[in-house]
């Protein structure tokens with residue numbers, strides 16, 4: 001089975017102190033650490049597990065700057081065979097739709113049976129790129145997948161719905177699945193592992209190689225435009241408990257007594 | 264006259280909450296723009312749902328077909344492409360749910376319609392629309408505009424739009440013939456499977472101590488477990504803790520886990536992503552412990568403690584132990 005996995009390098013923001021940059025259209029990323037999008041780490045692991053079981057190849061593709069090599073190399077170290085980077089100034093500012101369009105042109109050049117993407121990206125959170133990509137390629141898809149069983153020329157997959165309910169669907173190959181976290185346990189990549197693939201070639205394509213015109217991608221090829229970013233308004237914000245740890249502990253015990261009925 | 268349509272989401276014979284949320288927001292948008300508000304309902308044997316929708320809209324377009332009995336992106340897309348191409352609604356609203364995430368992006372692409380996903384705000388401004396979405400797990404909001412002319416499509420975040428009582432509309436059910444033919448599908452619905460019953464039922468607890476990725480490692484779980492025990496609480500968690508198998512699935516709070524309404528909910532090392540908050544916002548009192556003062560959880564908590572959990576939790580645990588002994 002030949003599998004393509006679309007991956008994205010994203011800034012780690014949950015733990016970070018973030019601020020808005022001068023443009024007012026994004027956060028200041030200069031001091032942030034980047035990593036492979038969480039959902040994509042499950043997608044690449046799933047692809048490698050399938051390859052280990054069934055043979056075939058895994059190709060990872062990422063649209064982004066040269067820095068994306070870092071995430072592509074991580075995937076190679078995990079066991080991917082090939083890596084492709086899609087880089088062009090014309091791609092900057094692409095929304096979910098334009099991103100899928102760029103990815104589609106790259107995917108068309110490669111034979112595949114299955115495409116995996118993450119359910120969503122941690123940064124823009126569109127939850128859109130994978131499903132649009134399937135539509136542009138004219139193949140069936142299933143989103144939010146948390147289990148895959150291969151049955152000859154088709155798959156039996158579980159889609160995660162709300163409240164613990166799952167939907168089982170059968171889908172013919174070639175197909176695209178967007179992968180949900182928890183489907184597997186992504187393997188650990190050591191520094192040694194990354195070093196081993198440091199010299200592996202990462203192919204890079206721009207708009208001309210993909211036969212894309214500048215106005216089909218990037219800002220001009222996008223349907224939506226980000227006007228400005230701002231900190232979420234604090235509604236009825238929490239009352240912050242301050243003081244020494246001892247004092248905070250005392251307040252918590254009072255709240256538990258008054259509101260939780262703790263004796 | 265402009266038309267706004269809401270694609271009604273339902274499952275196993277019931278309309279889902281997001282449908283009422285979209286209808287309420289849709290009503291407000293329709294009033295502000297002098298537009299009609301209609302709903303599209305696809306299914307089989309769903310006349311009772313059409314009746315329920317009727318007072319909320321001008322028209323309910325109802326397509327019944329056995330191929331629409333269980334949701335399937337392919338049959339939904341075929342039926343909707345036909346209907347939307349014919350009616351050309353100016354704005355189509357879909358839920359940003361497991362279902363909406365599965366068909367809205369491909370439907371919009373097929374119709375070449377601009378789509379904004381996971382909106383927490385949406386307003387009509389003259390001939391265009393502007394939306395608010397969140398970035399970076401809810402730490403930043405963005406105002407986003409559509410570049411092209413309408414019609415537009417947007418998916419709305421569950422729980423982001425309140426359901427308010429409004430005077431009923433003179434709704435009308437408009438049954439339409441199914442456009443689906445007997446063609447083979449590349450994707451087929453097989454069945455639903457229910458989650459296994461959990462050992463501990465977190466929905467019954469008065470006090471829940473919920474732990475998130477901030478706990479860093481499985482070996483730190485006993486710290487919060489002991490804390491929960493010391494206050495007679497039950498341990499719960501966010502999704503990554505389950506994904507990493509540090510706690511069983513039955514402990515997970517959120518859209519894809521459990522909905523809980525304890526008297527007190529203590530969120531420890533949880534950022535407050537909307538999928539988590541959706542499961543716990545009914546709690547009586549929420550206390551959040553997080554080292555990041557900008558963590559979105561502080562917007563839903565009643566009390567906040569900005570601190571390193573590894574420093575503060577042991578102190579709180581010992582203090583309460585001491586107080587309860589004396």
Ligand SMILES: Cc1cc2nc3c(=O)[nH]c(=O)nc-3n(C[C@H](O)[C@H](O)[C@H](O)COP(=O)(O)OP(=O)(O)OC[C@H]3O[C@@H](n4cnc5c(N)ncnc54)[C@H](O)[C@@H]3O)c2cc1C
Nearest residue numbers: 475476477501502517518519520532533534538539554572
């Ligand atoms: C379809 C779908 C369904 C989902 N369903 C659910 C669901 O049901 N439930 C759910 O929870 N999530 C769900 N998610 C995932 C959700 O989007 C978030 O990824 C998740 O809730 C984040 O969990 P977290 O807050 O524990 O981790 P993070 O977002 O990584 O936050 C960790 C927090 O810990 C804090 N922290 C770190 N170290 C410390 C320390 N030493 N002391 C104090 N604080 C510290 C950080 O500041 C941060 O705020 C779903 C996602 C999708 C796409």
Ligand SMILES: Nc1ncnc2c1ncn2[C@@H]1O[C@H](COP(=O)(O)O)[C@@H](O)[C@H]1O
Nearest residue numbers: 006007063117118120121126127128129
């Ligand atoms: N620039 C990109 N390059 C490669 N894949 C991407 C890119 N952006 C998004 N994706 C894929 O699409 C998924 C969903 O992203 P999004 O629709 O942006 O939330 C991600 O998990 C990736 O698998």
